[in-house]
Amino acid sequence: MSAAVRSVAVQPGVPRGRRFSLATPLTYLVVLVIVAVTVVPMLFVIEGGFRTTAQINAAPVGLPHPWVWRNYTTILFSSAFWRFLANSALIAVVATGLAVSLGSMAAFALSRYAFKGREALYTVFIVGLLFPIGVASLPLYLLLERIGLLDNPFGVAIPEAAFSLSITIVILRPFMRAIPAEIEDAAVVDGATRIRFFLRILLPLSRPALVTVAILAFVMSWNNYLLAYIVFTTPSHFTLPLGVATFQTQYSQDTARIFAFTALSMVPALGFFVLAERRIVAGLTGSLKG
Numbered sequence: 001m002s003a004a005v006r007s008v009a010v011q012p013g014v015p016r017g018r019r020f021s022l023a024t025p026l027t028y029l030v031v032l033v034i035v036a037v038t039v040v041p042m043l044f045v046i047e048g049g050f051r052t053t054a055q056i057n058a059a060p061v062g063l064p065h066p067w068v069w070r071n072y073t074t075i076l077f078s079s080a081f082w083r084f085l086a087n088s089a090l091i092a093v094v095a096t097g098l099a100v101s102l103g104s105m106a107a108f109a110l111s112r113y114a115f116k117g118r119e120a121l122y123t124v125f126i127v128g129l130l131f132p133i134g135v136a137s138l139p140l141y142l143l144l145e146r147i148g149l150l151d152n153p154f155g156v157a158i159p160e161a162a163f164s165l166s167i168t169i170v171i172l173r174p175f176m177r178a179i180p181a182e183i184e185d186a187a188v189v190d191g192a193t194r195i196r197f198f199l200r201i202l203l204p205l206s207r208p209a210l211v212t213v214a215i216l217a218f219v220m221s222w223n224n225y226l227l228a229y230i231v232f233t234t235p236s237h238f239t240l241p242l243g244v245a246t247f248q249t250q251y252s253q254d255t256a257r258i259f260a261f262t263a264l265s266m267v268p269a270l271g272f273f274v275l276a277e278r279r280i281v282a283g284l285t286g287s288l289k290g
Contacts, residue, residue, distance in 0.1 A: 042266065049260030056255050071260035081264065083236065084243030088268075091157045091228075091239060092221040098161035099217040100210060103168030108198050110169065111177040112184070122173065128166035133226055141230050155231040156239070160224055164217040171216075175209035176202060215273070222269050240265050 048056060049071050050064040075081050110122050140159055141150075149155030179202065187197045203210065225241040232238055238246060247261045 042263075045259050045266075046263040048256060049263045051256050051259075053254055053256045056259075068256070071257050072264065074257070075261050075264055080243065080247075081261070084238055084240045084265075085268065087153065087237060088222055088240040091153050091160070092218050094154070094157035095160040095164065095221040096214050096217040098158065099164035099168050100214050102161070103165050103213060104172055104203065104206070104210065105198075106165070107169045107172035107176055108202060111173045112194075112202075122169070125166045125169045128163075129170065131163075131166075133163055133224075137226060137230055140227075144231060150231055151233050151237060152231070153237065156224075156227045157221070159227055160221045161217070164213075164220055167216060168213040171213050172206065172209050175206050179205055219269055219273055222272075240268075 044061075047064065050067050050069070052068050055062075055064065055068075106125075110118060144150050144155045144159075149158070183201060183205075184197055187201055192200070223241060224239075225245070228239045228242040229245075232242065235246065244262055244265050248258050251257050251261075
């Protein structure tokens with residue numbers, strides 16, 4: 001009987017009992033730590049907006065008692081908050097449009113054309129992922145001053161699009177490269193030019209990756225603080241991250257209102273990212289397969 005059992009156990013088609021792996025609880029522990037590090041501070045800020053500054057000073061950690069709504073309502077009915085929001089939206093839309101359009105054209109050339117130095121040029125974009133924006137702040141300021149784009153929304157949107165090009169090309173190139181050459185050959189036989197193939201066939205087939213890079217470029221632009229700080233001097237042009245810093249300076253003694261303003265400033269980017277999370281994963285998965 002024991003020999004029969006052993007023979008069955010080694011047969012490949014017979015399912016075995018589930019083995020315990022140390023990696024499983026370790027994975028859950030890492031996930032819990034990440035959630036604690038990211039979510040708990042956000043909840044602390046949101047909850048702090050429902051308290052008064054006196055309550056926060058008396059008990060920094062605790063539930064509101066009573067719940068105070070005026071911090072959020074005051075900010076929601078203020079014109080400054082909505083002006084900062086509109087400025088961020090305008091700049092993010094322009095930066096995203098430039099990054100996706102220019103990045104898709106560059107990815108098309110790097111994926112479908114064979115020319116000398118192609119891989120070296122692609123490596124330059126890969127290295128661009130490691131280039132911090134702070135290093136370019138001074139030369140970028142001097143360049144924008146020379147071409148007259150200081151205190152101008154395009155002075156922020158164009159550099160943001162440039163810094164988003166690397167991740168855009170790195171994601172789009174393998175996705176476009178994975179599209180079979182037979183589709184392009186069939187389009188050429190039917191009389192389609194390269195540009196027509198790019199616009200009518202390649203871009204629709206690359207829609208998951210395009211959505212992914214658009215979301216990443218939008219969120220990156222929305223959360224950018226340094227470029228807006230360098231370029232803008234007029235408060236009416238301030239973006240939401242810069243507006244949060246200005247609000248913290250203006251109301252430095254009102255901690256509860258600062259918490260409320262910070263919490264409301266997080267809502268658009270968080271909501272947008274949560275709604276688009278599945279599309280990001282789908283686009284990145286397709287790029288990795290390519």
